[in-house]
Amino acid sequence: MSAALAKLVNISDVSVVASGQGRVILDNVSIDVDAGEVVAIVGESGSGKSTLARATIGLLPRGVHVSAGRIEVAGVEPALLDERELRSLRGRTTGMVFQEPMSALNPTMPVGQQLTEVCRTHLGMSRGEADERAATMLERVRIRDPKAALRRYPHEFSGGMRQRLMLAAALLHQPKLLIADEPTTALDVIVQREVLELMTELVREIGAALMLVTHDLAVVAAYAQRVAVLDAGRRVDWGPVADVVLNPREAHVERLLAALPTGRRGNMQKTGATAPPVLEIEQLCVTYPGRRKLPWSPRVDRVALQSVTLNVDAGETLAVVGESGSGKSSLARVLVRLLRPASGCVKFAGHDLAQVRGAKLRELRRELQIVFQDPASALDPRMSIFEVVAEGLAPSALGDRAEARRRVAALLLEVGLEERFLEMLPHQLSGGQRQRVCIARALAAQPRVLVADEAVSALDLSVQSRILALIERLQLKHGFACIFVTHNLAVAERIADRVVVLYRGELVECGTTAEVLDRPSHPYTRALLAASLELGPIAPGKYGLRARAAHAATPTDSIIS
Amino acid sequence: MMLTFILRRVAQGLLTLAIAGTAVFLLIRVIPGDPAQMLVGDVGDPAMVAATRASLGLDRPLPEQWLLFASDLANGDLGTSIMTGQQVREVIMQAFPVTASVVLLATAIAALIGIPAGMWAAWRQGRAADYLLVGITSVLLSVPTFWSGLIVLVIFSVKLGWLPALGYVPLGEDLRAGLIALIMPVGVLVLAELATLARMMRSSTLEVLRLDYITSAQARGVAPWAVLLRHVFRNAFAPTMTTLGLMLGHLLGGVVVIEKIFGLPGIGRLLVDSIVQRDYPIVQGCLLFVAFIFVIVNLIVDLLYAALDPRVRV
Known part of the structure; x- marks a missing residue:
């Protein structure tokens, strides 16, 4: 022994x-x-x-x-x-x-x-x-x-x-x-x-x-x-x-x-400087109703977002980074008008989203799509994949079932799923496949803005990297703007043109990926960068931990192996 | 904090009672059948009917009737029976203890057996004890009380002659005889309640057993009885308690079938008999009383919620 x-x-x-x-x-x-x-x-x-x-x-x-x-x-x-x-x-x-x-x-x-x-x-x-x-x-x-x-x-x-x-x-x-x-x-x-x-x-x-x-x-x-x-x-x-x-x-x-998210997206087309932004967010505040202590005492609302001002350009990818409770999901929801702002406004295609209602709202909503974190609960378990995706198609497209089928099959193919998935139910799919279905559903409406709320954080690394690549590819092809909410800095770096940092409901930093990740100005961003543990290639076949140099002015990361 | 919570719940209860009271008031006046006509009988004298109606206050405008009704109610005056002239309050107070002793006794027994049984079955899910409980409760759930009541009556009174078939002896008068008279009605009611409670407790226990903090307790080497008692019970009891509250509120308002079968002069029988006789003040009084019981029981359940789960205390 x-x-x-x-x-x-x-x-x-x-x-x-x-x-x-x-x-x-x-x-x-x-x-x-x-x-x-x-x-x-x-x-x-x-x-x-x-x-x-x-x-x-x-x-x-x-x-x-x-x-x-x-x-x-x-x-x-x-x-x-x-x-x-x-x-x-x-x-x-x-x-x-x-x-x-x-x-x-x-x-x-x-x-x-x-x-x-x-x-x-x-x-x-x-x-x-x-x-x-x-x-x-x-x-x-x-x-x-x-x-x-x-x-x-x-x-x-x-x-x-x-x-x-x-x-x-x-x-x-x-x-x-x-x-x-x-x-x-x-x-x-x-x-x-x-x-x-x-x-x-x-x-x-x-x-x-x-x-x-x-x-x-x-x-x-x-x-x-x-x-x-x-x-x-x-x-x-x-x-x-x-x-x-x-x-x-x-x-x-x-x-x-x-499959580790590495690398940085090259800053994309700077040509659109003259084009108007697709989303204009002005002095946006979001609050959640609090409880009254006594029926007659004043209500203390919880502030989720405080005077956030931000533009999103057509076709760009904007990463929203922050800890839980920083308001990043509230921002995602208010952008697709699942929430209404307490004050300030979100302008999409010239309309103040909070003011629009009825048929016009439904029309605008089609152009603002969202993909959620947990694909298991984002799909109705009783609807077939065809039904799920067809819901995203314009109502006019639904008249002809054969035509709708063809379009749904084409959409599924775009996200890498073959035709045999059409009649399957969500529980027959893996997590990554379900998230692909969610993306196909969002694409069906031909959106101008796609909001991804922690869309890859519940997925395995290998699946995550494939989904990220998919979103990038689709974005190049269809030209929608993507707002990517994530707590993972490496993912943000990999996919975003610009990064926004939220901290306790306030926008504390906003800039190009290089500006924010290499030359952070806010103490929270610095703490975030210092705390993040990332592994990356340091030589062919060799990997090492990368420390993000929070104060360094050079864009290259220093490396400890 | 806790005081605010209690006050808010009490206020909600009072509001519920006011709404229920108004509903009862309107219901009695909307349904067809004229109590004045009933009281006078088949005489066919319109003047006499009108006089009776006036004496009952039924000729006045509805809002005025409501005010009268509300102020009487606030004074605890439920009126008098049309048939016997007795105070409605007294009639109800005679009937309620009968129902209450059957129901409270049965519910207590059912809870004491059903809740631990449900938890144990969940702990042993998929094994003999679990299958046994699920099997027995399925049978119990599918047996209606009017049938089980009669069968019990036939076996124990008619065939074996062990227990008196009819008759009610107040517990205060003769404890022994009173208890003997209660054995069969309470037994039948226990069988009906037991299954629901055990099932409810089993399924909510299963849900809690899946949670991390149970695994965590087991990883700390806590014994099964302590896991069930300390960790599972308080977290799994809430749905069963809600059911228990609804059940009690419902049953205390009268167990008509059991009261009829075993000849018990309870609230349920009083209500049914008064409806048949169109004794509106009694019907009205009974309905109000039932609403009152419901609100009280649910108030208690709400307060117990807060006692069980610290997160509810706002």
Whole structure:
């Protein structure tokens, strides 16, 4: 047992199947984790990376089980433990952090109780002792006034704070192994960096190992020592980060790296200087109605956008960047008049959108299309793809069904879907295919403006890069202006002519991509650039982390490998 | 904050009552059939009918009638029965405890069995305990009370002779006899309510069990009973509580079928009998009372919501 004893986690030749369908989720996967080491498990959605993490502590969902192989954690095999022993393993040796900080804390229980549950159950601490320990831990994850925080409920904290609370809960009992399943994917760039730094720092402090599940290769490069790459349940590569990611040797990893958004769009046609802008946004304010404390007290509205002034030129791509709550989605919605401004106006083709109604509004709306973040909920599950896309066609085109079919088929072909998709239902398509359908639906109306609200952020990297290329190609062909809302700076850089930065509802920066990303003037933009973790090619076949030089005047990025 | 919330809900409740009261007032006056004519009987003397109508205040303009109605109501005066001359309030107060004891007892038993059963079935989803619960509740849901009531009556009173078929003894008078008289009606009602509550609880528990914070609790090594009690219950109970509230409000307004079958002098029977006899003041009083019960029960449910879920407290 001497060699195996040194390993904290030893997973050898493990296969996991879903018993109902006999589907193989993991196929003969082996990895190991040393004490105090950071090991990343990386892969696209459906690769089985979360399943591997959960299998490690025997926490597989119902109907899913390990069919072959051996898992060992701190010298014991979870598979051989009874319920009580398994709970004790989870409560003493391991800790786990989840992706969604919003849903990983019980909304009806004070934070303190959730934190101390472990210590009281498994370490036999009294309430006072456990509270004391929790307060100390909260201080270390930088929650202000920890004693008071313990009595508060999860909804009183922001997303980043909740993830830090989760981190505190998972580390409170000083586990030997922390499993983090996409811990920062749902967070803003700056918060993501903070949480990652904090997590690795704390893990080092208490000497725990970290098993980091992620889809983000930049995170892997920045924080992990070794990495396992999974694809469709199989381990395609495994080893030190330098060998696997930075100098890729496997074709699959190379494909993943090639899909990273890199490069900058050349500033497009400067010829349109004389053409009037397609959208004129003047002093735009958007508010959401607040609640009155008492029926007669004044209503306190929440301001989402504050006097934003901006023009969008015909045919250009404008990236809107900002953290959650900065007002970028409100801007997207008000531009296609899903929202009305509280004051100020949006002018499209000479009309103030808030003033237009009836038939004229319907006509204008056809020229303003939007693609949403989540293609799964943007498509009616009961409508066939033909019906979905045909809805975007002009009503006059719908009279002749054969003609409508032909036009829809042509549109689908443009977004890269063959005719056989016409009669399918949305659930039969993959995420990327669904987003293509959404784009086809938007194109059907021949819009002059296409708003993409985080249209690629829910997609896998390889799918994301194909969709970005598709939007670019279609834009060149059809000449619509594209407003691309994103929190990902690399995506913005890749696709946009100009970048707008929103911060707490205000437009703090606006300029060409080069101006904003290379010579940022606002402190928020600088912080954003400094926090972003990006991986890019540094030499043929070699990749490295790129630090954006926030103050540099030169347009070239400096590179750390 | 909490006080504002309570005050707002109470105000909403009062408004609901005012609207319901006006609706009842109008309904009684719109439906065909003249209570004055009924009271006088088949005499055919128009003068006598007119005099009766005047004494009932039915000859005055509608707004005036409404004002009169509202001020009486505010004083707690629901009028007197046309048939017996009894105070409507007293008649209702006699009938309500009968209905309330059956309904409250049955609901409490159904909740105490159904809610844990539903949660347990969800925890064991797809296994024997779950299938058993789903099977039993399906059968219970498809059995109407008029049928199960009669069957129970035939078996336990007629065949076995264990329980009295009819008759009601107030619990305050003779606790033992009173309870014995309640066994069958309460039992039949429990069977009907149990299935709904268990199903409701099962499905909302299933929804909560899927959430990250449950997995998170399990990843912390929390025992199943503690997961169910501490983490699941408060989050999954809300839909069941709404159902429970609607159920209680509905049933407290009278369990007509059960009251009829087992000969209980409850609100449901009172209402049906008064409708047949066109005893409008009683019908009106009963309807108002039912509305009142509904508003009270739902007010309590709303306040409990806030107690269960800190996010509701605005």
